[in-house]
Amino acid sequence: MNQTAQIETHEPPVNKMALILRKEWMELRQERGLIIGTVLPPLFFTILPVLLAWAVAVIPHKAASALVQSPNLGPDVKIGGTGTAAPIVSAGGLQGLDTQAVEQAVIGSQFSILFMLMPIVVPAVIASYSIVGEKTGRTLEPVLATPIRVSELLVGKALAAFIPAVLITWIGASAFVGGMALVALSPRVVEHIVTLPWVLACLLCAPLMSLIAIGLTVAVSSRVRDPRTAQQIATVLIFPVMGVLLGQVTGFLVLSSAFVLAAAFVLALAASAVIWVAIRLFRREVILTKWS
Amino acid sequence: MPANAVETYELTRFFDSRPAVEDLTLNVPQGTVFGFLGPNGAGKTTTVRMLSALIDPTRGTARVAGYELGRENTQIRRHVGVLTEFPGLYVRLSGLENLLFFAGLYGVSRRQAVPLAEKYLRLMELWDRRTEPVSAYSKGMRQRLAICRALLHQPQVVFLDEPTSGLDPEAARIVRHAIKELRAEGRTVFLSTHNMPEAEILCDQVGIFSTRLLRVDTLTGLRGGRHGIGTIVRVRGDAVRWLDTVRALEFVRDVSAANHGANGAHPNPDIHTDTHMPTGDLAVRMDQPEEYTPLLVQTLAAAGAPILYVGPLVNTLESVYLELLGHNADTNEVLGITPNGRESIPASG
Numbered sequence: 001m002n003q004t005a006q007i008e009t010h011e012p013p014v015n016k017m018a019l020i021l022r023k024e025w026m027e028l029r030q031e032r033g034l035i036i037g038t039v040l041p042p043l044f045f046t047i048l049p050v051l052l053a054w055a056v057a058v059i060p061h062k063a064a065s066a067l068v069q070s071p072n073l074g075p076d077v078k079i080g081g082t083g084t085a086a087p088i089v090s091a092g093g094l095q096g097l098d099t100q101a102v103e104q105a106v107i108g109s110q111f112s113i114l115f116m117l118m119p120i121v122v123p124a125v126i127a128s129y130s131i132v133g134e135k136t137g138r139t140l141e142p143v144l145a146t147p148i149r150v151s152e153l154l155v156g157k158a159l160a161a162f163i164p165a166v167l168i169t170w171i172g173a174s175a176f177v178g179g180m181a182l183v184a185l186s187p188r189v190v191e192h193i194v195t196l197p198w199v200l201a202c203l204l205c206a207p208l209m210s211l212i213a214i215g216l217t218v219a220v221s222s223r224v225r226d227p228r229t230a231q232q233i234a235t236v237l238i239f240p241v242m243g244v245l246l247g248q249v250t251g252f253l254v255l256s257s258a259f260v261l262a263a264a265f266v267l268a269l270a271a272s273a274v275i276w277v278a279i280r281l282f283r284r285e286v287i288l289t290k291w292s
Numbered sequence: 293m294p295a296n297a298v299e300t301y302e303l304t305r306f307f308d309s310r311p312a313v314e315d316l317t318l319n320v321p322q323g324t325v326f327g328f329l330g331p332n333g334a335g336k337t338t339t340v341r342m343l344s345a346l347i348d349p350t351r352g353t354a355r356v357a358g359y360e361l362g363r364e365n366t367q368i369r370r371h372v373g374v375l376t377e378f379p380g381l382y383v384r385l386s387g388l389e390n391l392l393f394f395a396g397l398y399g400v401s402r403r404q405a406v407p408l409a410e411k412y413l414r415l416m417e418l419w420d421r422r423t424e425p426v427s428a429y430s431k432g433m434r435q436r437l438a439i440c441r442a443l444l445h446q447p448q449v450v451f452l453d454e455p456t457s458g459l460d461p462e463a464a465r466i467v468r469h470a471i472k473e474l475r476a477e478g479r480t481v482f483l484s485t486h487n488m489p490e491a492e493i494l495c496d497q498v499g500i501f502s503t504r505l506l507r508v509d510t511l512t513g514l515r516g517g518r519h520g521i522g523t524i525v526r527v528r529g530d531a532v533r534w535l536d537t538v539r540a541l542e543f544v545r546d547v548s549a550a551n552h553g554a555n556g557a558h559p560n561p562d563i564h565t566d567t568h569m570p571t572g573d574l575a576v577r578m579d580q581p582e583e584y585t586p587l588l589v590q591t592l593a594a595a596g597a598p599i600l601y602v603g604p605l606v607n608t609l610e611s612v613y614l615e616l617l618g619h620n621a622d623t624n625e626v627l628g629i630t631p632n633g634r635e636s637i638p639a640s641g
Contacts, residue, residue: 019396023382030384030425138378142441145344145376146397147369285347289307 020156049111050179119210131221215274297480327495373442432463520604
């Protein structure tokens with residue numbers, strides 16, 4: 001009997017992207033340091049504002065004010081008076097709230113923008129280890145020797161970083177909203193934080209920024225040997241987000257729905273461009289002959 | 293199925309302006325073990341990478357497993373198995389998890405891959421360690437697991453790049469056994485190595501290569517043909533005393549004898565003696581040994597030589613290899629065919 005025949009299969013084709021995704025997660029599962037490094041910053045971003053808002057509610061007002069030194073509460077919010085539970089003089093949507101509730105609203109709205117950092121930080125860590133790890137472990141050549149397409153490989157790896165990043169962001173944002181609802185002195189505090197622009201930013205901008213971070217990490221990882229270098233370069237994306245945060249804190253920028261939708265459009269274009277470049281840079285030939 | 297598993301025509305690869313492989317024209321018949329021999333840096337790995345559709349040639353053409361390189365690369369990747377220069381395994385995953393992952397990349401479903409993984413893990417004597425993470429494997433175990441990976445999708449052609457490099461003798465034995473099994477199954481093995489004894493044991497055909505293909509032949513051809521390059525005559529006692537008798541024959545090109553004396557040299561400096569040859573052996577080089585060997589034996593017998601054995605004198609692969617690469621081969625390192633018909637292979641290499 002001739003045993004050299006290839007395996008004949010009548011089964012559905014193997015989904016190679018899903019296979020890569022599963023393998024990546026199996027490997028990540030064993031990397032405790034990486035898991036801690038991935039989960040800790042989002043946990044910090046989620047818990048800190050809730051703790052501060054809680055502190056504002058339970059600690060006497062003077063001490064609480066010292067905790068939160070906010071020079072500007074946005075274009076339509078001003079704290080009126082200096083005494084305990086001083087009424088708001090002028091605050092769009094926050095009229096009638098006492099100072100502590102206003103401070104909670106301020107803390108919540110300022111920290112809410114930090115949820116735009118999570119989709120950048122989380123995939124940068126995972127994706128850089130994922131690509132550079134293949135390089136240092138010399139595992140990429142046997143993978144590229146299989147009939148897998150480069151796009152399947154990259155999409156599988158990108159999903160392995162994208163899915164946890166977006167899930168962590170959304171879970172963190174939900175926990176943040178839930179926590180703020182628990183400690184808020186008034187339901188209007190939560191209404192002030194969970195605005196349509198913020199929800200849109202979480203749903204649209206966060207995944208897109210995650211894609212950009214992954215694309216940038218893959219592109220950079222194709223040229224460096226150290227995962228930390230790839231991470232550091234990819235995290236330059238933090239600066240625009242910090243700019244938005246600063247603009248909001250100083251009252252220079254108002255996060256409106258129109259602004260978020262426009263930002264999402266720009267981010268979508270940027271994500272497409274970065275992913276296109278990443279795939280172009282990630283070529284079998286270059287990887288096998290230059291990676292050594 | 294094509295008659296040749298691998299066909300190349302003037303296959304060439306440059307890195308910048310430096311040639312790594314030049315004008316490689318080669319046919320490897322289906323179902324054979326082909327030894328691709330060359331020193332480090334000769335371009336063996338580059339050749340394997342081109343033939344397994346990992347990198348493109350600069351010029352030239354090739355067909356692998358019946359598929360055209362460049363136009364049908366995905367088909368080539370599907371039908372060949374590759375043991376790369378480094379095992380390249382996921383060390384946090386177990387041996388079995390590694391195999392099932394790569395089987396999936398080759399399009400083999402998990403249901404089909406599990407029994408195949410068992411078959412090859414047992415062949416490589418790794419079945420009992422299958423659930424351990426690869427980080428706990430020795431170098432030899434990793435190499436054997438990487439060979440399992442190259443075989444799991446039942447490829448027609450298997451490229452093995454230095455499969456026993458750095459392995460202990462037991463691990464090397466297991467790998468050689470597996471290569472013989474592959475040939476028995478009708479698969480083609482392209483064995484890139486610089487291990488001469490291994491090539492002599494395993495290969496049907498050998499190509500000696502250093503950027504260019506210097507020679508390609510069967511082992512018999514490389515050794516000097518069916519009748520060899522001369523004759524070995526074993527006599528009782530010291531063979532050196534018969535050197536002058538043999539040297540006097542006009543058809544003899546060269547003769548050497550074992551010399552285990554105090555100074556290791558014959559009184560006549562023109563006569564070769566060798567302390568490595570078995571005592572009593574005369575290595576006689578001549579053209580057309582099939583014609584002149586009877587006359588040689590007659591002459592020695594007439595002179596009173598107590599002849600114990602007569603057999604062909606053949607080149608070792610190593611001596612041919614070194615000669616082709618421009619090194620000084622030790623002309624006395626010969627591969628004799630012993631009276632019981634078994635090959636005696638030099639330990640060096």
